[in-house]
Amino acid sequence: MTEEGRSTARGWAFAGPALAWTLVFFVVPMALVLAYSGFRRIGGSLETTLSLANYERALGTPVFRSALANSIEVGLLTVAVSVLVAYPAAYLLAYRVPARWGRLLLALAVLPFWTSYVVRSYSWLLVLAREGVVNRALLGLGVVQEPITLANTRTATVIGFVHFFTMLMTLTIYASLVQIPASYRKAARDLGASGWRTLVHVTLPLSVPGVVVGAFLTFVLAIGDYITPQILGGARELLLPQAIMLQVQRTGDFPMAAALSVVLLAVIAVAYVPAARRFSLVTR
Amino acid sequence: MRMRRIGIIVTAIALVGVACGGGGGGGGAGAPTELNALVWCDHTDPELLRPFEEANGVKVNVKDYEGTGVALGILEQSQPGDWDVFVVDSVDVPRVAQAGWLAPLDPNDFPWDDFFPEVRMPEMHYVDDTLYAVPEKFGYNTIAYNSEKVDPEDMRDLQSLWDPTYRGRIAVYDYYIPTMELVAIALGIEPSEITEDDLPAIADKLAELKEQAALTGDVVTTQTALATGEVDIIVGGGEYVTAVLESENPALDWVLPDQGGIRWQQAIGVVATSEKKDLATKFVQYIVSPEGQARLATSSCYWAMPANSKAPLSAEEKEILRWDEQPGFIANSDPYFIPDPELDRKMLDVWTEFLGG
Numbered sequence: 001m002t003e004e005g006r007s008t009a010r011g012w013a014f015a016g017p018a019l020a021w022t023l024v025f026f027v028v029p030m031a032l033v034l035a036y037s038g039f040r041r042i043g044g045s046l047e048t049t050l051s052l053a054n055y056e057r058a059l060g061t062p063v064f065r066s067a068l069a070n071s072i073e074v075g076l077l078t079v080a081v082s083v084l085v086a087y088p089a090a091y092l093l094a095y096r097v098p099a100r101w102g103r104l105l106l107a108l109a110v111l112p113f114w115t116s117y118v119v120r121s122y123s124w125l126l127v128l129a130r131e132g133v134v135n136r137a138l139l140g141l142g143v144v145q146e147p148i149t150l151a152n153t154r155t156a157t158v159i160g161f162v163h164f165f166t167m168l169m170t171l172t173i174y175a176s177l178v179q180i181p182a183s184y185r186k187a188a189r190d191l192g193a194s195g196w197r198t199l200v201h202v203t204l205p206l207s208v209p210g211v212v213v214g215a216f217l218t219f220v221l222a223i224g225d226y227i228t229p230q231i232l233g234g235a236r237e238l239l240l241p242q243a244i245m246l247q248v249q250r251t252g253d254f255p256m257a258a259a260l261s262v263v264l265l266a267v268i269a270v271a272y273v274p275a276a277r278r279f280s281l282v283t284r
Numbered sequence: 285m286r287m288r289r290i291g292i293i294v295t296a297i298a299l300v301g302v303a304c305g306g307g308g309g310g311g312g313a314g315a316p317t318e319l320n321a322l323v324w325c326d327h328t329d330p331e332l333l334r335p336f337e338e339a340n341g342v343k344v345n346v347k348d349y350e351g352t353g354v355a356l357g358i359l360e361q362s363q364p365g366d367w368d369v370f371v372v373d374s375v376d377v378p379r380v381a382q383a384g385w386l387a388p389l390d391p392n393d394f395p396w397d398d399f400f401p402e403v404r405m406p407e408m409h410y411v412d413d414t415l416y417a418v419p420e421k422f423g424y425n426t427i428a429y430n431s432e433k434v435d436p437e438d439m440r441d442l443q444s445l446w447d448p449t450y451r452g453r454i455a456v457y458d459y460y461i462p463t464m465e466l467v468a469i470a471l472g473i474e475p476s477e478i479t480e481d482d483l484p485a486i487a488d489k490l491a492e493l494k495e496q497a498a499l500t501g502d503v504v505t506t507q508t509a510l511a512t513g514e515v516d517i518i519v520g521g522g523e524y525v526t527a528v529l530e531s532e533n534p535a536l537d538w539v540l541p542d543q544g545g546i547r548w549q550q551a552i553g554v555v556a557t558s559e560k561k562d563l564a565t566k567f568v569q570y571i572v573s574p575e576g577q578a579r580l581a582t583s584s585c586y587w588a589m590p591a592n593s594k595a596p597l598s599a600e601e602k603e604i605l606r607w608d609e610q611p612g613f614i615a616n617s618d619p620y621f622i623p624d625p626e627l628d629r630k631m632l633d634v635w636t637e638f639l640g641g
Contacts (some may be wrong), residue, residue, distance in 0.1 A: 036564030042625065061633075061638035070640075122508065131513040136536035149452070151514055152499040152572055235458060236510075246639070250460060252353025 037258035043252070052225065054259035064243060070268065071240040074154065075223035078161040079215045082169045084160060086214065090173035091203075106174070109167045119165070121231040124160045125151055128232070152234025160232045161222045168213035168221075176210020177203070212275050220268050240264050309547040319563055320345045321369035324550060326421070326583035327571075328418060335579075336570045342563065346587075350502065352376040352457075359385055362533055364557035368564040375550040375620040381416035387554040387561055389415045394572055398594045402614045417553035417574050421580055423588035424538070424617060426464035426545035426571045428521030430510060432535040438456055442470040442541040445519055446492055447558035455499045455506040457520025462546040465492065465621055466520060469544050482597060483634050490638045493519065500639060503586070527587030527604050538606075540613045545615040549591075581605065 001054075005228060039049035058064050093102050112120065127133045128150035135147040150156055180203060188198040226241035235242065247257040288434070321327060325348040333344045343425065349355045352373055372380055373440040380386055396404060410416070431438050433453070440448045445454060457463055465475035467489050473482050486617040497513050507525050509515045511533065519526055521546075526536040552571055570576045577590035580595050589605055590597075599606070606613070623631055 052467045063636050068639050125508065125514075129512045149498070152509075230501065231505060234505070235501055235639055236499060238636070242639070245591075245634065246632070246636060247353075248357065249351040249629070250352050250354060252351075252356045254357060 001241070003232045033258045033261055036255050037262050039255040039258075041253040041255050043173065054256050055263075056182050057256065058263050063238065066242075067238040067243045068263065068267070069241045070237050070262070071223050072179045074157060074161070074229070074239060075219045077158050078165065078222040080220050081158060081162045081219050083215060085166045086169035086173055087211065089166075090170045090177055090210075091199075091214060093170070093174050094177035106171070109170060112163070112167065118227060118231070120164065121160055121228050122222060124156065124163065124232055128156050128159070133255065152236055154233060156232040156234075159223070159227045160228045161218075164228070165218040167220055169211075169218055172211040172214035173207060176207045176213075180206045216271060220270055223267065224264060288625060298507065317341060318343045318345055319368050319560060319567055320366060321347070321371070322358060322367050323348055323369070324350070325585035326580060326588075327371055329579070329583040329585060330592045332576070332579040332583055335575065336567060340563070340566065343631070344567065345392070345434070352380070355402040356380070356383075356385070359555075364608045366557075366562050367555040368558040369552065369567055370417075370555050371420070371552045372417065372552055374417070374551045374619065375403060375622045377408050377417045377551050378622075379410050381411045381414075381552055381553075385556055385559065387556045387569070387608060389418065389554065389565065390486065391415045392632075393565060393569060394418050395592065395594075397573075398574075398592045400589075400591060400593050400614070401611075402589045405549070405619065408549075408619075409551060414453065417551035418568060419591040420552045420572055420577070421547055421588050421591060422547060422549040423524050424522040424540055424545045424547055424613065425457065425520045426522050426538060426540050426617075428525045428536065428538040430501040430512060430513075430516045430533075430535050431537045433513075433516035436537065439517070439539050440542050441465070443447040445470070445517070446489075446496060451496050451517040452498050454493075454523075455509045455515040455518045456497045456500040457518060458502055458639075459520065460498050460632055461623070462548065463520045464490070465546050466629055469546075469618075475546065475618040477622070478621060478627070478631075480627060480630055483630055487634045487637065490634070494638060508555065523605055524586040524588050524590075527582075528584065530604050540609075540615075540616060544616045544618060545613075547614065547619050549619065555575060592621075 031057045035050075037054055038052070040047040040049075040051065040053055087123060093105055097105060125132075130136070130147040130149070132151070132153070134150060135144075138144045139147065184202055184206070185198050188202045189195075193201065224241060226245055229235075230245075233239070240263070244257045244260045244264070247253040247260065285424055319342055321344060323346050327333075328346045328348050333346070334343075339345055347358070349358060355370070355372065359370075361483065370380070370386065377386070399419060403422050405419065409419065414538075427439050427445070429436070436452065438447070440451075464486055466479070467486050468475055468482065470477055471482075471485055471489055472485075478486075494500075497519075499509060501509070503525065505527070506515075506518045508522060509510050510518055510521070510525065511529055526538050529536050552568050554561055554568060558564050562608075571580060573594055574592055574594045574596055575590040577595035581587060581590040581595055581597060587605060589603075589607075589610065597607070602608070
């Protein structure tokens, strides 16, 4: 075997496990989901003749379109609020907090991830409930006379998401900020730029890749989440994951659930492609 | 370059996470000393399983599910022999049996004379004169409430749910069939006589109910809302919601309104592909025996009436279950109505509109 051949074989040997993993746990399941989305559940039986009927229903029924729109809105709102919270936190951690305290704060930042996602959601429910911590505090301080409705609303869902995902975004932005050479900011200051101008014209543009990665991850996790809207949102509005679960849990209509899942995945792909193109998240 | 790689990795992880989310998993083939049961959560109580396990020297592995659709999905994805026992809503027994998931049972193996006459329901448990499942537990989708926050007398009138007094204080149980049937009763429609023509009126009444409701959710969500004071009423709730909270808050109660309510019932059968049918049948016999029934009725997950009238429950337990009121409740309640597939799909569409509206 030539040196080039040995090198190629070595490459396949190293890549093999990852490729096999991807094939078994991503490609095959996705192919099954795609195939299922073309089937139809009619009564108790499965019609396996491929058709686009489920997609017509998914995209043609107002309530499903509304669920999709709600999901996108909640995802974008979560991203927007998370960026506003995460960026200052990441900035402080990267540039203002001494290194030894920074490590401690980073460790504290990931602490919430050590508890169950469901437990965290129910904890927020207790905080936001009519007789919860927030309402008790507001009533005690005389800010409100009657408990305000916080739990079982879209606001509650977004609050939960922001709490869960802000730290994820903080870490991706932090990773981006610490890679910016300190000399860039020093040069800007030497050339007379104020702290604010340095932030806006140097630090912020160079940290955008971290923001985009964090925003994309947050959007993906939020738009695909079923538990938080179910627990904190109170099903006051229908989101796409809930519509999917409705098909699975109540009627066993897996083909329709698969079609809705493919629609959800298509939305994520649409969000991914422009981000990947602009910030070279894919290798060419 | 480094960021690019990180980006690829995290993006791939996220996509896999979203694409492959959920997943039920089968039970796996058990050893000869094990029994695998697909059940509602009340069968996961160790206090229920222990006597059978000790008496037979076996381990009962249980997987709980919510909704027959999910259970069928699990069965479809499993290998023959993975599952031995299947607990399922009585209304779904015919379709599950016709789909070939349940093994025939010998009626003589079970204490039919001890079962409450109203729950025997041969039309649900037999298909073509063959028994496929045995009734084991029943209760009501009706109104659960906090008696310190609402007038208990009001709760005996279904129309109170649409009273502005209770606006924002109601949770709606998110199973569309019993809840829509309860709404039908409020409209004066017999649940068993619901047709497609009735759906617009039911949809309108549901929309009005949504205006009244603070939330719609599953058992745990609605139960939590009632327990934490977020709501004071659960539409579609019953003893299965409040009984386990009795010790914490005796004010939580339930009632069947004067107009009536919906009666749910679950059954237990042996999976057709089980390789341990004798042991599985023995387990079914234990569950419907007086001892098994008492433990099942007061399971830590949820309480409800046992199908076996000989279940040795204490006076206090019977009071919580409103044992003495059962004849009246049974007479004034309708069993789950089984819509045909077309009506079922249209009912789910109405319900989806209700959730999304």
